[in-house]
């Protein structure tokens with residue numbers, strides 16, 4: 001029986017197979033409240049696949065992911081209510097305004113009425129002046145900021161963030177660091193794929209190097225040992 005963190009995320013002997021090819025195997029780690037894991041690795045090493053396994057969008061070919069002692073594959077409703085996932089696609093509606101997207105997010109998170117906080121986050125992320133514009137009119141970096149606002153406002157306990165700083169400028173990165181530090185300070189948990197050293201000035205991150213879990217034939221030829 002795998003050791004389980006009763007109040008956090010527990011990953012045991014996880015294996016990922018995509019299109020019949022084993023991407024990684026033997027991945028095990030725990031994340032406790034207040035902890036962040038930084039996932040690193042070469043292109044194709046399986047960072048995004050790992051995050052999709054953690055949030056239940058992909059199924060492992062072996063091993064399991066547990067949240068607060070329950071296997072997530074069991075589709076425990078509590079897990080989905082606890083997770084904020086940021087993937088490569090931003091999950092925003094281009095035909096809705098910035099404000100409408102965030103109101104929708106607050107609605108889904110059961111936080112209708114958090115208007116003051118919404119206004120503060122929009123101001124912090126320099127999106128307040130674009131609040132009534134359609135999201136499709138924003139730049140990539142602005143959309144990334146809006147996606148960050150979505151995660152922050154959702155107030156979910158577990159953040160699963162795939163390259164959250166891609167496209168952010170230096171100020172956007174600073175805001176990300178501050179929001180992540182505050183999330184952890186409040187007992188939140190996070191798994192983040194990023195090449196930035198998020199432990200440098202902020203929280204101390206546990207590093208997970210995906211390259212060490214790859215099969216040799218799953219890597220591009222120039223990454224093979």
Ligand SMILES: Nc1ncnc2c1ncn2[C@@H]1O[C@H](COP(=O)(O)OP(=O)(O)OP(=O)(O)O)[C@@H](O)[C@H]1O
Pocket residue numbers: 018019023041042043044045046047048049050218
């Ligand atoms: N939709 C898919 N169908 C089949 N195979 C996929 C799919 N998406 C990714 N893969 C494969 O899974 C492996 C891992 O991809 P993944 O995107 O998880 O890696 P990554 O480390 O996030 O890469 P990158 O740094 O380039 O974003 C790659 O070999 C890739 O070809």
